[in-house]
Amino acid sequence: MKLEIRKIVTISEETFIEGFKKADKPVRVAAALAVIKNPYAGIYVEDLLPLIKACSEQLGELLPKKAMEALGVTGDEVEGYGKGALVGLDGEIEHGSAIIHTLTFGNPFRSQCGNAETLLPSAEKRGAAGSSLDLAIKHKMDAKIRSHHMTFETRIPDAPRNDEIVIAAVVTTSGRAHPRIGSLHKELEGVFPS
Known part of the structure:
Protein backbone atom coordinates (compact mmCIF):
# COMPACT_ATOMS: atom_id res chain seq x y z
CA MET A 1 0.00 0.00 0.00
CA LYS A 2 1.20 3.50 -0.85
CA LEU A 3 0.15 6.94 0.37
CA GLU A 4 -1.72 8.76 -2.40
CA ILE A 5 -2.17 12.51 -1.84
CA ARG A 6 -4.59 14.35 -4.16
CA LYS A 7 -3.86 17.78 -2.71
CA ILE A 8 -2.58 19.65 0.31
CA VAL A 9 -4.48 22.71 1.52
CA THR A 10 -3.02 25.20 3.97
CA ILE A 11 -5.26 27.61 5.89
CA SER A 12 -3.86 30.40 8.08
CA GLU A 13 -5.39 33.14 10.16
CA GLU A 14 -4.14 36.14 12.10
CA THR A 15 -6.51 37.78 14.57
CA PHE A 16 -5.66 41.35 15.56
CA ILE A 17 -8.84 42.37 17.42
CA GLU A 18 -10.90 40.03 19.59
CA GLY A 19 -13.89 41.02 21.68
CA PHE A 20 -13.64 44.65 20.51
CA LYS A 21 -10.13 44.95 21.98
CA LYS A 22 -6.79 44.90 20.16
CA ALA A 23 -4.67 41.86 20.98
CA ASP A 24 -1.24 42.43 22.52
CA LYS A 25 0.10 40.32 19.66
CA PRO A 26 -1.81 38.69 16.79
CA VAL A 27 -3.18 35.22 17.40
CA ARG A 28 -1.64 33.25 14.54
CA VAL A 29 -2.98 29.82 13.59
CA ALA A 30 -2.33 27.61 10.57
CA ALA A 31 -3.55 24.18 9.51
CA ALA A 32 -2.23 21.92 6.78
CA LEU A 33 -4.64 19.34 5.40
CA ALA A 34 -3.77 16.41 3.14
CA VAL A 35 -6.53 14.91 1.00
CA ILE A 36 -5.61 11.25 0.62
CA LYS A 37 -7.09 8.20 -1.07
CA ASN A 38 -8.85 5.81 1.33
CA PRO A 39 -7.96 2.31 0.12
CA TYR A 40 -10.59 0.82 2.44
CA ALA A 41 -13.54 2.94 1.28
CA GLY A 42 -16.64 0.81 0.72
CA ILE A 43 -15.24 -2.35 2.32
CA TYR A 44 -14.61 -3.69 5.81
CA VAL A 45 -11.00 -4.57 6.58
CA GLU A 46 -9.99 -6.01 9.94
CA ASP A 47 -6.26 -5.19 9.82
CA LEU A 48 -5.57 -1.46 9.48
CA LEU A 49 -1.80 -1.79 9.99
CA PRO A 50 -1.01 -1.42 6.24
CA LEU A 51 -2.88 1.94 6.26
CA ILE A 52 -0.96 3.06 9.35
CA LYS A 53 2.39 2.04 7.84
CA ALA A 54 1.64 3.78 4.53
CA CYS A 55 0.34 7.07 5.96
CA GLU A 61 6.24 14.72 9.39
CA LEU A 62 4.79 16.59 6.42
CA LEU A 63 1.70 18.33 7.80
CA PRO A 64 3.10 20.16 10.84
CA LYS A 65 6.01 21.30 8.67
CA LYS A 66 3.57 22.76 6.11
CA ALA A 67 1.53 24.46 8.85
CA MET A 68 4.65 26.04 10.38
CA GLU A 69 5.80 27.18 6.93
CA ALA A 70 2.46 28.95 6.48
CA LEU A 71 3.18 30.99 9.62
CA GLY A 72 6.89 31.37 8.88
CA VAL A 73 7.86 29.93 12.26
CA THR A 74 10.04 27.21 13.70
CA GLY A 75 8.91 24.45 16.01
CA ASP A 76 10.32 26.31 18.98
CA GLU A 77 7.94 29.21 18.22
CA VAL A 78 4.89 26.92 18.16
CA GLU A 79 2.98 27.05 21.46
CA GLY A 80 -0.10 24.94 20.71
CA TYR A 81 -1.17 22.22 18.32
CA GLY A 82 -3.77 19.66 17.32
CA LYS A 83 -4.74 17.10 14.70
CA GLY A 84 -7.79 15.74 12.94
CA ALA A 85 -9.29 13.37 10.40
CA LEU A 86 -12.34 13.85 8.21
CA VAL A 87 -13.36 10.62 6.49
CA GLY A 88 -15.43 10.52 3.30
CA LEU A 89 -18.85 8.87 3.32
CA ASP A 90 -17.68 5.44 2.14
CA GLY A 91 -15.06 5.16 4.86
CA GLU A 92 -15.08 4.49 8.58
CA ILE A 93 -14.05 7.03 11.20
CA GLU A 94 -11.69 4.26 12.34
CA HIS A 95 -9.70 4.70 9.11
CA GLY A 96 -8.84 8.30 9.98
CA SER A 97 -8.28 7.45 13.63
CA ALA A 98 -5.85 4.69 12.63
CA ILE A 99 -3.68 7.24 10.86
CA ILE A 100 -3.60 9.99 13.49
CA HIS A 101 -3.77 8.04 16.77
CA THR A 102 -0.35 6.42 16.52
CA LEU A 103 3.07 7.29 17.83
CA THR A 104 4.30 7.09 14.23
CA PHE A 105 2.11 10.14 13.52
CA GLY A 106 2.40 11.91 16.89
CA ASN A 107 6.11 11.56 17.61
CA PRO A 108 7.36 13.26 14.42
CA PHE A 109 4.70 15.97 14.94
CA ARG A 110 5.82 16.62 18.53
CA SER A 111 9.49 16.50 17.55
CA GLN A 112 9.02 19.19 14.90
CA CYS A 113 7.20 21.37 17.41
CA GLY A 114 10.24 21.83 19.65
CA ASN A 115 10.06 18.39 21.28
CA ALA A 116 6.56 18.99 22.59
CA GLU A 117 5.34 16.77 25.40
CA THR A 118 1.54 16.74 25.51
CA LEU A 119 -0.83 14.46 23.68
CA LEU A 120 -2.16 16.04 20.52
CA PRO A 121 -5.84 16.90 20.91
CA SER A 122 -7.92 15.59 18.05
CA ALA A 123 -11.16 15.66 16.12
CA GLU A 124 -12.47 12.85 13.94
CA LYS A 125 -15.68 12.55 11.98
CA ARG A 126 -17.21 11.39 8.72
CA GLY A 127 -18.63 13.87 6.25
CA ALA A 128 -19.27 14.82 2.65
CA LYS A 138 -3.92 22.73 23.37
CA HIS A 139 -0.56 23.89 24.72
CA LYS A 140 2.30 21.72 23.48
CA MET A 141 4.02 21.37 26.87
CA ASP A 142 1.19 21.48 29.42
CA ALA A 143 -2.39 20.51 28.55
CA LYS A 144 -3.66 22.32 31.67
CA ILE A 145 -2.72 25.76 30.35
CA ARG A 146 -6.23 26.95 29.49
CA SER A 147 -5.20 29.98 27.43
CA HIS A 148 -4.32 27.63 24.57
CA HIS A 149 -7.58 25.65 24.63
CA MET A 150 -9.23 26.68 21.38
CA THR A 151 -10.48 25.34 18.06
CA PHE A 152 -9.76 26.18 14.46
CA GLU A 153 -12.41 25.51 11.82
CA THR A 154 -11.24 24.04 8.52
CA ARG A 155 -13.08 23.14 5.33
CA ILE A 156 -12.10 22.09 1.80
CA PRO A 157 -14.89 22.64 -0.75
CA GLY A 175 -3.09 31.16 23.09
CA ARG A 176 -6.34 33.11 22.83
CA ALA A 177 -6.10 36.90 22.57
CA HIS A 178 -7.39 37.86 26.02
CA PRO A 179 -7.40 34.77 28.27
CA ARG A 180 -9.04 35.49 31.63
CA ILE A 181 -10.48 32.25 32.97
CA GLY A 182 -7.47 31.35 35.09
CA SER A 183 -5.19 28.36 35.33
CA LEU A 184 -6.42 24.80 35.75
CA HIS A 185 -3.35 24.24 37.94
CA LYS A 186 -4.60 26.92 40.36
CA GLU A 187 -8.19 25.68 40.23
CA LEU A 188 -7.01 22.18 41.17
CA GLU A 189 -5.32 23.82 44.16
CA GLY A 190 -8.64 25.46 45.09
CA VAL A 191 -7.78 28.93 43.76
CA PHE A 192 -10.49 30.17 41.40
CA PRO A 193 -10.42 33.22 39.13
CA SER A 194 -12.23 36.22 40.58
Missing part, protein backbone atom coordinates in the same frame (compact mmCIF):
# COMPACT_ATOMS: atom_id res chain seq x y z
CA SER A 56 1.04 7.87 9.61
CA GLU A 57 4.73 8.66 9.68
CA GLN A 58 4.81 10.54 6.37
CA LEU A 59 1.83 12.73 7.28
CA GLY A 60 3.07 13.23 10.86
CA ALA A 129 -17.10 17.10 0.56
CA GLY A 130 -17.10 20.59 2.06
CA SER A 131 -17.82 19.42 5.60
CA SER A 132 -16.10 21.39 8.32
CA LEU A 133 -13.64 19.93 10.80
CA ASP A 134 -13.07 21.86 14.02
CA LEU A 135 -9.51 21.15 15.14
CA ALA A 136 -8.93 21.22 18.89
CA ILE A 137 -5.76 22.98 20.06
CA ASP A 158 -14.17 19.49 -2.79
CA ALA A 159 -12.95 17.13 -0.09
CA PRO A 160 -13.26 14.55 1.14
CA ARG A 161 -14.75 12.66 -1.75
CA ASN A 162 -16.50 9.46 -0.69
CA ASP A 163 -13.26 7.46 -1.09
CA GLU A 164 -10.94 9.98 0.59
CA ILE A 165 -9.72 11.06 4.01
CA VAL A 166 -8.60 14.55 5.02
CA ILE A 167 -5.79 14.43 7.59
CA ALA A 168 -5.03 17.71 9.35
CA ALA A 169 -2.36 19.27 11.55
CA VAL A 170 -2.81 22.65 13.22
CA VAL A 171 -0.30 24.88 15.04
CA THR A 172 -0.47 28.24 16.80
CA THR A 173 2.10 30.68 18.12
CA SER A 174 0.04 31.77 21.11
Whole structure:
Protein backbone atom coordinates (compact mmCIF):
# COMPACT_ATOMS: atom_id res chain seq x y z
CA MET A 1 0.00 0.00 0.00
CA LYS A 2 1.20 3.50 -0.85
CA LEU A 3 0.15 6.94 0.37
CA GLU A 4 -1.72 8.76 -2.40
CA ILE A 5 -2.17 12.51 -1.84
CA ARG A 6 -4.59 14.35 -4.16
CA LYS A 7 -3.86 17.78 -2.71
CA ILE A 8 -2.58 19.65 0.31
CA VAL A 9 -4.48 22.71 1.52
CA THR A 10 -3.02 25.20 3.97
CA ILE A 11 -5.26 27.61 5.89
CA SER A 12 -3.86 30.40 8.08
CA GLU A 13 -5.39 33.14 10.16
CA GLU A 14 -4.14 36.14 12.10
CA THR A 15 -6.51 37.78 14.57
CA PHE A 16 -5.66 41.35 15.56
CA ILE A 17 -8.84 42.37 17.42
CA GLU A 18 -10.90 40.03 19.59
CA GLY A 19 -13.89 41.02 21.68
CA PHE A 20 -13.64 44.65 20.51
CA LYS A 21 -10.13 44.95 21.98
CA LYS A 22 -6.79 44.90 20.16
CA ALA A 23 -4.67 41.86 20.98
CA ASP A 24 -1.24 42.43 22.52
CA LYS A 25 0.10 40.32 19.66
CA PRO A 26 -1.81 38.69 16.79
CA VAL A 27 -3.18 35.22 17.40
CA ARG A 28 -1.64 33.25 14.54
CA VAL A 29 -2.98 29.82 13.59
CA ALA A 30 -2.33 27.61 10.57
CA ALA A 31 -3.55 24.18 9.51
CA ALA A 32 -2.23 21.92 6.78
CA LEU A 33 -4.64 19.34 5.40
CA ALA A 34 -3.77 16.41 3.14
CA VAL A 35 -6.53 14.91 1.00
CA ILE A 36 -5.61 11.25 0.62
CA LYS A 37 -7.09 8.20 -1.07
CA ASN A 38 -8.85 5.81 1.33
CA PRO A 39 -7.96 2.31 0.12
CA TYR A 40 -10.59 0.82 2.44
CA ALA A 41 -13.54 2.94 1.28
CA GLY A 42 -16.64 0.81 0.72
CA ILE A 43 -15.24 -2.35 2.32
CA TYR A 44 -14.61 -3.69 5.81
CA VAL A 45 -11.00 -4.57 6.58
CA GLU A 46 -9.99 -6.01 9.94
CA ASP A 47 -6.26 -5.19 9.82
CA LEU A 48 -5.57 -1.46 9.48
CA LEU A 49 -1.80 -1.79 9.99
CA PRO A 50 -1.01 -1.42 6.24
CA LEU A 51 -2.88 1.94 6.26
CA ILE A 52 -0.96 3.06 9.35
CA LYS A 53 2.39 2.04 7.84
CA ALA A 54 1.64 3.78 4.53
CA CYS A 55 0.34 7.07 5.96
CA SER A 56 1.04 7.87 9.61
CA GLU A 57 4.73 8.66 9.68
CA GLN A 58 4.81 10.54 6.37
CA LEU A 59 1.83 12.73 7.28
CA GLY A 60 3.07 13.23 10.86
CA GLU A 61 6.24 14.72 9.39
CA LEU A 62 4.79 16.59 6.42
CA LEU A 63 1.70 18.33 7.80
CA PRO A 64 3.10 20.16 10.84
CA LYS A 65 6.01 21.30 8.67
CA LYS A 66 3.57 22.76 6.11
CA ALA A 67 1.53 24.46 8.85
CA MET A 68 4.65 26.04 10.38
CA GLU A 69 5.80 27.18 6.93
CA ALA A 70 2.46 28.95 6.48
CA LEU A 71 3.18 30.99 9.62
CA GLY A 72 6.89 31.37 8.88
CA VAL A 73 7.86 29.93 12.26
CA THR A 74 10.04 27.21 13.70
CA GLY A 75 8.91 24.45 16.01
CA ASP A 76 10.32 26.31 18.98
CA GLU A 77 7.94 29.21 18.22
CA VAL A 78 4.89 26.92 18.16
CA GLU A 79 2.98 27.05 21.46
CA GLY A 80 -0.10 24.94 20.71
CA TYR A 81 -1.17 22.22 18.32
CA GLY A 82 -3.77 19.66 17.32
CA LYS A 83 -4.74 17.10 14.70
CA GLY A 84 -7.79 15.74 12.94
CA ALA A 85 -9.29 13.37 10.40
CA LEU A 86 -12.34 13.85 8.21
CA VAL A 87 -13.36 10.62 6.49
CA GLY A 88 -15.43 10.52 3.30
CA LEU A 89 -18.85 8.87 3.32
CA ASP A 90 -17.68 5.44 2.14
CA GLY A 91 -15.06 5.16 4.86
CA GLU A 92 -15.08 4.49 8.58
CA ILE A 93 -14.05 7.03 11.20
CA GLU A 94 -11.69 4.26 12.34
CA HIS A 95 -9.70 4.70 9.11
CA GLY A 96 -8.84 8.30 9.98
CA SER A 97 -8.28 7.45 13.63
CA ALA A 98 -5.85 4.69 12.63
CA ILE A 99 -3.68 7.24 10.86
CA ILE A 100 -3.60 9.99 13.49
CA HIS A 101 -3.77 8.04 16.77
CA THR A 102 -0.35 6.42 16.52
CA LEU A 103 3.07 7.29 17.83
CA THR A 104 4.30 7.09 14.23
CA PHE A 105 2.11 10.14 13.52
CA GLY A 106 2.40 11.91 16.89
CA ASN A 107 6.11 11.56 17.61
CA PRO A 108 7.36 13.26 14.42
CA PHE A 109 4.70 15.97 14.94
CA ARG A 110 5.82 16.62 18.53
CA SER A 111 9.49 16.50 17.55
CA GLN A 112 9.02 19.19 14.90
CA CYS A 113 7.20 21.37 17.41
CA GLY A 114 10.24 21.83 19.65
CA ASN A 115 10.06 18.39 21.28
CA ALA A 116 6.56 18.99 22.59
CA GLU A 117 5.34 16.77 25.40
CA THR A 118 1.54 16.74 25.51
CA LEU A 119 -0.83 14.46 23.68
CA LEU A 120 -2.16 16.04 20.52
CA PRO A 121 -5.84 16.90 20.91
CA SER A 122 -7.92 15.59 18.05
CA ALA A 123 -11.16 15.66 16.12
CA GLU A 124 -12.47 12.85 13.94
CA LYS A 125 -15.68 12.55 11.98
CA ARG A 126 -17.21 11.39 8.72
CA GLY A 127 -18.63 13.87 6.25
CA ALA A 128 -19.27 14.82 2.65
CA ALA A 129 -17.10 17.10 0.56
CA GLY A 130 -17.10 20.59 2.06
CA SER A 131 -17.82 19.42 5.60
CA SER A 132 -16.10 21.39 8.32
CA LEU A 133 -13.64 19.93 10.80
CA ASP A 134 -13.07 21.86 14.02
CA LEU A 135 -9.51 21.15 15.14
CA ALA A 136 -8.93 21.22 18.89
CA ILE A 137 -5.76 22.98 20.06
CA LYS A 138 -3.92 22.73 23.37
CA HIS A 139 -0.56 23.89 24.72
CA LYS A 140 2.30 21.72 23.48
CA MET A 141 4.02 21.37 26.87
CA ASP A 142 1.19 21.48 29.42
CA ALA A 143 -2.39 20.51 28.55
CA LYS A 144 -3.66 22.32 31.67
CA ILE A 145 -2.72 25.76 30.35
CA ARG A 146 -6.23 26.95 29.49
CA SER A 147 -5.20 29.98 27.43
CA HIS A 148 -4.32 27.63 24.57
CA HIS A 149 -7.58 25.65 24.63
CA MET A 150 -9.23 26.68 21.38
CA THR A 151 -10.48 25.34 18.06
CA PHE A 152 -9.76 26.18 14.46
CA GLU A 153 -12.41 25.51 11.82
CA THR A 154 -11.24 24.04 8.52
CA ARG A 155 -13.08 23.14 5.33
CA ILE A 156 -12.10 22.09 1.80
CA PRO A 157 -14.89 22.64 -0.75
CA ASP A 158 -14.17 19.49 -2.79
CA ALA A 159 -12.95 17.13 -0.09
CA PRO A 160 -13.26 14.55 1.14
CA ARG A 161 -14.75 12.66 -1.75
CA ASN A 162 -16.50 9.46 -0.69
CA ASP A 163 -13.26 7.46 -1.09
CA GLU A 164 -10.94 9.98 0.59
CA ILE A 165 -9.72 11.06 4.01
CA VAL A 166 -8.60 14.55 5.02
CA ILE A 167 -5.79 14.43 7.59
CA ALA A 168 -5.03 17.71 9.35
CA ALA A 169 -2.36 19.27 11.55
CA VAL A 170 -2.81 22.65 13.22
CA VAL A 171 -0.30 24.88 15.04
CA THR A 172 -0.47 28.24 16.80
CA THR A 173 2.10 30.68 18.12
CA SER A 174 0.04 31.77 21.11
CA GLY A 175 -3.09 31.16 23.09
CA ARG A 176 -6.34 33.11 22.83
CA ALA A 177 -6.10 36.90 22.57
CA HIS A 178 -7.39 37.86 26.02
CA PRO A 179 -7.40 34.77 28.27
CA ARG A 180 -9.04 35.49 31.63
CA ILE A 181 -10.48 32.25 32.97
CA GLY A 182 -7.47 31.35 35.09
CA SER A 183 -5.19 28.36 35.33
CA LEU A 184 -6.42 24.80 35.75
CA HIS A 185 -3.35 24.24 37.94
CA LYS A 186 -4.60 26.92 40.36
CA GLU A 187 -8.19 25.68 40.23
CA LEU A 188 -7.01 22.18 41.17
CA GLU A 189 -5.32 23.82 44.16
CA GLY A 190 -8.64 25.46 45.09
CA VAL A 191 -7.78 28.93 43.76
CA PHE A 192 -10.49 30.17 41.40
CA PRO A 193 -10.42 33.22 39.13
CA SER A 194 -12.23 36.22 40.58
